[in-house]
Every structure is written in C-alpha cells, then in structure tokens.
Amino acid sequence: MKSRMILFVLAFVVWALLNWIPDWQHLVVGVFVAALVAYLTGDMFVQRPHLFKHVERYLWFLYYIPIFIWEMLKANIDVAYRVAHPSLPIKPGIVKVKTSLKSDTGLTFLANSITLTPGTLSVDIDREKGYIYVHWIDVKDKDVKGATERIAYRFERILTRIFE
Amino acid sequence: MINVIHIIGFIFISIGLAFDVFGCLGLLRLPDVYNRLQAATKCITLGTCSILFGMLLIVGFTAAGIKAILCIIFLLLTSPVAAHALARAAHKSGVKLCESSVIDKYEEDGN
Numbered sequence: 001m002k003s004r005m006i007l008f009v010l011a012f013v014v015w016a017l018l019n020w021i022p023d024w025q026h027l028v029v030g031v032f033v034a035a036l037v038a039y040l041t042g043d044m045f046v047q048r049p050h051l052f053k054h055v056e057r058y059l060w061f062l063y064y065i066p067i068f069i070w071e072m073l074k075a076n077i078d079v080a081y082r083v084a085h086p087s088l089p090i091k092p093g094i095v096k097v098k099t100s101l102k103s104d105t106g107l108t109f110l111a112n113s114i115t116l117t118p119g120t121l122s123v124d125i126d127r128e129k130g131y132i133y134v135h136w137i138d139v140k141d142k143d144v145k146g147a148t149e150r151i152a153y154r155f156e157r158i159l160t161r162i163f164e
Numbered sequence: 165m166i167n168v169i170h171i172i173g174f175i176f177i178s179i180g181l182a183f184d185v186f187g188c189l190g191l192l193r194l195p196d197v198y199n200r201l202q203a204a205t206k207c208i209t210l211g212t213c214s215i216l217f218g219m220l221l222i223v224g225f226t227a228a229g230i231k232a233i234l235c236i237i238f239l240l241l242t243s244p245v246a247a248h249a250l251a252r253a254a255h256k257s258g259v260k261l262c263e264s265s266v267i268d269k270y271e272e273d274g275n
Contacts, residue, residue, distance in 0.1 A: 020230040076183050076210045079203050083190040092199055093267035108245075115244035116209060121202050122244075123251045123270060133270045135198045135251060142267050 002049035004042030011037045047104065051163075060161045067158070068113060075118040082137065093139040094123060095147040097132045099156060106163030107132075113155045120151055173221035180214030183207045196262035197254045205247040213239060 011034035019026040051057065082089055097114075101107050111122040111132060119137040126133070131144075134151055141147050190203025216232040216239075223229045261268055 014234065017230050017234055020225075020227045072206070072210055075206045076186075079190060079206050080183065080186040083186055083193055083203055088193060090194070090199060090264065092196075092261060092265045094198075094261070094265075094270045095267060096269040096273075111248060112241070112244040115205055115247055116240075119202070121198060121205065121251055122248050123198070123255060126273075133273075135202070137199060137202055139266050 003046040004038045006049060006052060007042045007045040008034050008038035057162050060158055064155075064158045064162065067154070068116075071113075071117040071154075075116060078118045079137075089138075091138050092135065093142070094133055094135050095139060095142060095151075096144045097134050097148045097152045098144055099130050099132055099148075099152055101130075101156065101159060101164065103163050106159050109163065110152065110155055110159055113159075114151060117151075117155075169221055173218040176214050176218030176221065180211045180216075180218060183211035183214065187211060195264065197259055198251055198261065201247050201251055205243055209239060209243045 012030055015030035015034055016022045016027065019030070022030075046052070099107070099110060101110055107125060107127070111125060114120050114122045114132065114134055121135040121137075123133045123135050125131070132152070134147070136147070136151070141150055184207065187203050187207030190207065191200050194200045194203055213236045216236050220229045220232040223232075255270060
C-alpha cells in the first residue's frame with residue numbers, strides 16, 4: 001500500500017510537470033491517470049517503503065550527484081580522446097567486479113554508474129555471488145580485487161549508504 | 165543578464181554537439197560491439213543531456229524547459245540500462261570480443 005502511495009505521488013508529479021503550466025482540468029485527469037498507474041504497477045515499484053523516511057539517504061544522494069556528473073564528464077573526455085587518437089589506444093576486455101550491494105535499486109544504480117563512468121560498461125550481474133561483469137575499454141587490472149577497487153569502490157561506498 | 169544566460173546556453177549546446185560527434189566517430193572507428201556501445205552510451209548520453217540543458221537555459225522554466233528536465237532524468241536512467249541489455253544480449257548470442265581484447269572473464273565463467 002505504501003509503495004502504491006509513493007508511486008502515485010511520483011506519477012502525479014511527473015504528470016503535472018509534463019502538463020506545465022498546470023491548470024485544474026489537467027490535474028484532475030492526472031489524479032485518475034496516476035491512480036491507475038499506481039493500482040496496476042504499484043506493488044512492483046518499491047520493496048522497502050520504510051527507507052523513504054530516512055533523511056540522511058536523501059543527503060547522501062545529493063552528495064552522489066556531483067561526483068557522478070564529474071565522473072561522467074571524465075568518461076566523455078576519455079572516450080573522445082581514445083576515439084580521436086589516430087592509433088586508437090584501446091585494450092578491451094571483460095573483468096569481474098565484486099559488489100556487496102544486495103537491493104535491486106542499489107545494483108541498478110551501481111550498474112548504471114559503472115556504465116556512464118570512464119571506460120567501463122556493465123554486461124551482466126550475478127546476484128547470488130555478488131559479481132558484476134564489466135567490459136573495460138582499457139584493462140589495467142585483470143584481478144577481481146584490483147578491478148573492484150578501480151571501478152566500483154568509489155560509488156559503492158556512497159550507494160551502500162543510500163540504498164541498503 | 166538574459167543575453168549572458170543565452171550565451172551560456174549556446175555554449176552548452178555546442179559542447180553537447182561536440183560530444184555527440186565524438187560518439188558517432190567512436191561508433192564508426194571502434195572495433196567490436198562492446199566498444200561501440202561504450203562510445204555510443206557515454207558520449208551520446210552526456211551530449212544529449214547537455215543539449216537539453218542548454219535549451220532549458222535558453223527557454224527558461226516554460227513548458228518546453230520543464231520537459232527538457234524530465235528528458236534529462238529519463239535519459240540518464242534508461243540509456244545505461246539499454247546499453248547493458250544490448251551488451252548482455254550480444255554476449256549471450258555469441259558475439260566474440262575483438263582480436264585485441266586481453267581477457268574475457270564472462271566467457272571463462274561459462275555464460
């Protein structure tokens with residue numbers, strides 16, 4: 001039920017933003033649409049609604065955003081350099097990264113962050129053993145431990161505080 | 165003041181276009197599907213987000229500007245997932261890594 005409420009509020013906000021500037025006709029239709037969406041898919045949206053009450057999680061999320069944007073900028077400059085370089089300096093391979101995150105949302109965010117940061121693209125997740133397979137455009141460390149430290153550690157330490 | 169914001173907006177749009185060009189260049193130059201996905205996902209996500217952000221600065225918080233913010237959020241959430249799904253599907257259907265690859269742990273683990 002709580003999960004449905006959260007989804008209802010989110011869907012309604014997105015609806016209101018899509019129909020900017022909102023007037024009352026749009027908002028009334030929006031209530032019905034958001035209610036329908038929440039009724040149909042609400043139970044899949046959030047597994048642990050009580051986590052939404054913790055304020056420090058939102059603060060960590062705010063702290064995570066600038067780090068993420070900075071890493072993304074570095075990633076783009078890195079790719080632009082490799083692509084524009086005449087001799088194409090790549091050394092690709094798929095490495096394994098260990099993760100301690102367990103929740104769906106946490107794993108999704110970690111995999112997305114890995115994909116959007118320098119030289120790495122997550123290929124698959126093995127949830128039972130806690131491994132993420134990562135395609136790395138410039139393999140610096142074939143070892144699981146070393147790769148984890150270079151790729152996942154900087155995000156994992158923040159994401160653990162947000163989603164676990 | 166408005167002019168300054170407009171100029172900053174155009175700078176963002178130019179940066180975005182430049183990154184999009186590099187993304188397309190990567191799509192053409194890199195050797196296999198995984199490397200190409202890397203260039204496509206990273207450069208085109210940030211490039212397009214940058215263009216949308218530049219547009220938001222120019223038009224302000226109007227109907228189009230708000231939609232630009234929503235597009236940025238959805239693009240950031242969905243584009244890596246799409247790349248992940250494509251890479252996984254490619255590997256499962258037997259696309260090999262290119263010649264110069266040094267390691268494939270995914271293959272070694274029997275997937």
